[in-house]
Amino acid sequence: DTGVSQDPRHKITKRGQNVTFRCDPISEHNRLYWYRQTLGQGPEFLTYFQNEAQLEKSRLLSDRFSAERPKGSFSTLEIQRTEQGDSAMYLCASSLRGLALKETQYFGPGTRLLVL
Amino acid sequence: KQEVTQIPAALSVPEGENLVLNCSFTDSAIYNLQWFRQDPGKGLTSLLLIQSSQREQTSGRLNASLDKSSGRSTLYIAASQPGDSATYLCAPYTGGGNKLTFGTGTQLKVEL
Numbered sequence: 001d002t003g004v005s006q007d008p009r010h011k012i013t014k015r016g017q018n019v020t021f022r023c024d025p026i027s028e029h030n031r032l033y034w035y036r037q038t039l040g041q042g043p044e045f046l047t048y049f050q051n052e053a054q055l056e057k058s059r060l061l062s063d064r065f066s067a068e069r070p071k072g073s074f075s076t077l078e079i080q081r082t083e084q085g086d087s088a089m090y091l092c093a094s095s096l097r098g099l100a101l102k103e104t105q106y107f108g109p110g111t112r113l114l115v116l
Numbered sequence: 117k118q119e120v121t122q123i124p125a126a127l128s129v130p131e132g133e134n135l136v137l138n139c140s141f142t143d144s145a146i147y148n149l150q151w152f153r154q155d156p157g158k159g160l161t162s163l164l165l166i167q168s169s170q171r172e173q174t175s176g177r178l179n180a181s182l183d184k185s186s187g188r189s190t191l192y193i194a195a196s197q198p199g200d201s202a203t204y205l206c207a208p209y210t211g212g213g214n215k216l217t218f219g220t221g222t223q224l225k226v227e228l
Contacts (some may be wrong), residue, residue, distance in 0.1 A: 004159075033215065038190065042120070042205050042218030043160070056214060093216075100147040101167040103218060105216060107152075107160040 004108035006092050009054045012114045013082055021111045025094030032075050033093040033105060034067055036060065043091050049075060050097060052078060082115045089113075118143040118210050123218035129196055130227055137222045139190040139206035144187050146208040150216065151180055151191050154203045161202075164191070196226045 004040045013019050025032050030051050035043035046065070047057045051072040061067075064082075069075040079086055089112050093105040119142045129135055139149075148167045152160040164180045166173040166189065173180050179192040189206055203223045207216035 006159075031214075035216075040220065042207075043216075043218050045215040045217070048214055089157075093160075100209070101169065102165070104145065104150065104162060104165050105209075106162060109159040112157070 004092055004094050004106055005106040006090075006111050008111055009109060010112050012116065013095045014096060014116050015084060017082055018078065020076055020094075020112065021090055021109060021113075022087070023075045023092030023094075025074070025092070026096075026106055029094035029096050029106075030072065031095045031097050031103075032069055033095075034075070034077050035091040035093065037091060037110070038087075039091040046077075078105075079113075082113075084115045087113055087115045104107060118208060118217040120206060120208065120217050120219035122204075122206060122222050124222060125220065126223040126225075128225045128227065131196060131198060133196050133226075134192070134194050135196055135224070137193070137204050137206075137224070139191070139219060141187045141189075141206075141208045141217070143208075143210060144184050146184065146210055149180075149182055149189050149206060149208045151178075151189075152205045152207065154205060154221070156203075161206065175191045193206055194225075196224075198226050201225050 025033040033048045034046040049069040064080045089110045091110045093109045095105045123138045151163045166182045177194040205221045218225040
């Protein structure tokens with residue numbers, strides 16, 4: 001499978017615990033995005049990387065959230081001291097930087113987080 | 117700040133009907149616009165990308181149009197099938213933020 005993969009697919013945790021999600025982009029893609037989607041809403045942008053550099057972060061990304069892409073390949077998203085409001089689907093997408101007119105983002109299956 | 121609205125929020129049609137989903141956006145300075153499909157509890161599948169310089173893009177029974185100056189896009193689905201049942205999301209790509217901005221989607225149900 002050469003698509004975007006995410007792990008785990010589901011995570012249930014207790015409030016106050018830390019969780020970490022992983023995203024593996026399409027192998028030649030140098031851009032990687034994280035989005036969050038709550039029930040009945042469209043995805044909302046969280047952050048994006050170009051290679052290993054984190055170039056933009058949304059105000060939605062509080063101090064409890066941190067994302068890394070250490071070697072410009074896979075990325076991790078960590079949430080510390082989880083709160084019930086963090087319950088959502090976390091989506092990863094990747095793209096190949098090129099002509100902006102044609103840049104297509106490809107999404108993974110998502111990680112569904114439930115904070116009890 | 118880009119804002120995206122999709123109308124209708126939900127749509128139920130009998131199999132075989134042609135239908136139109138609407139998307140409007142406030143910031144016309146976009147590079148392209150993508151239409152996605154999302155099945156319940158799943159990730160997003162890219163259906164069509166229409167560049168800002170294009171008026172239309174077609175893939176099979178799907179046709180997307182873009183009127184960038186008025187901030188509108190439509191997705192036309194011909195001869196709908198039960199397998200088309202899903203939520204359809206539009207997302208303009210704003211190069212300044214290098215991100216997609218999504219609407220809340222149109223939930224489509226095609227009945228036998």
